[in-house]
Amino acid sequence: MNIDMIRAAADRARGHIRHTPLLSSPFLDExxxxxxxVKPECLQQTGSFKARGAWSALSAMDPDQRKAGVMAYSSGNHAxxxxxxxxAHGAPCVILMPSDAPALKRANTAALGAEVVLYDRARESREEIGARIAQERGLTLVKPYDEPLVIAGQGTTGLEIAEQAQEAGVTQAEVLVCCGGGGLTAGVALALEAEAPGLKVRPVEPEGFDDTGRSLAAGEILRNPQMDGSICDAILTPxxxxxxxxxxSRLCGPGLSVTDDEALYAVAQAFLRLKIVAEPGGAVALAAALLRRDQIAGDAVIVTVSGGNVDPAMFNQALTRHAGSSDT
Incomplete structure (x- = not known):
C-alpha cells in the first residue's frame, strides 16, 4: 500500500465517485x-464510503476476470x-450477508442487481463461506477491507479531507474515523501522511467491539470476543x-469507543444540526467528537460519518430518544 495507489484510485474514480463536502455547525462546536x-460519506454513492473501494477494485480488474463475476461478504455497505x-461494469455479483443485517441493506443490495446469500455471523465464518463460493463459481473475491485496491479507494476520502481541511484553515487536528476492519482508517491515514501530516487519524468503534483500539494498545492483533450484540452492524468485524x-499501528493514535446509545445520540445530532442521515455505525466518530471531548486534543476535530443506510425504525428510535437533548 502506498500513496500512488490512492492517487491512481482517485483518477479512476473521477466522474463516478462523489466528492463529498466538509460540513460544520455551531451547535456541534458548542x-x-x-x-x-464532518465528512459526510453518507452522501456518497450507495450511502457510504464503501462505494469508493468497490469502484477502485472493479475499475482496476482485468476485463476477463471482471466479466466472470465477483464475490464479496458484507453486512450491507460493502455489499x-x-x-x-x-x-456499472457489467459484472455478475454475489454477496454473502449476515442474516441479522438491516432489512434495508439486504433489499438495496438485491435491488442493485446482486445475488444475496445469507449466513449466521455468530456461528459461521464468512471468510470460509465466501472463499468456498468464490472457488465453486469461479468468482473473484473482493474483501471488504483487507484488500489493497479497496484500501486505495477508501483512501481517496483522505485526499479530499486533506484538501478541504487546508481550505478551512485547519492544519493540525485529530481525524476520527469510524472503524471496522480498518480499510477506511488505513486509507485515510496513508493519504493524510502524504498530503496533510498535521492531521492524525484515530479509529472509533462501538464499546465491546473495539478490536482495533485494543489491538493498537496491545501491539498485536486481538479478536472481538463476540460478533453480535451491537446496533453498529456496519463496523462489527472479527x-x-x-x-x-x-x-x-504505524500511523494512528489511540482508539476511542462509544456506546450504542451514544451512537444513536450522534445519529440524532447529525440530522438535527447538519440535516444528514447517519446509521449508528457510521456515527460513532461523531459521537466520540461530541462526547469524548476530554480525550481529544486541539482546537478542531475532523470526523467521518461513514454511512447512512439506517432502517426507518432505528432512525426513529434515535430521534425519539435524543431529538430534545444537546447532551446525553
Missing part, C-alpha cells in the same frame, strides 16, 4: 467544545458498493485486517 468538521460498481493493522 457540544464538542471545539470546532467540528451495496460492490453491487453498484459491478452493475479483528483488524492483516494488511490494515500494520498501517494503523
Amino acid at each position: 457540544i464538542a467544545g471545539r470546532r467540528v468538521l 451495496q458498493g460492490m453491487a453498484w460498481a459491478s452493475a 479483528q483488524p485486517g492483516d494488511i490494515t493493522y500494520p498501517i494503523l
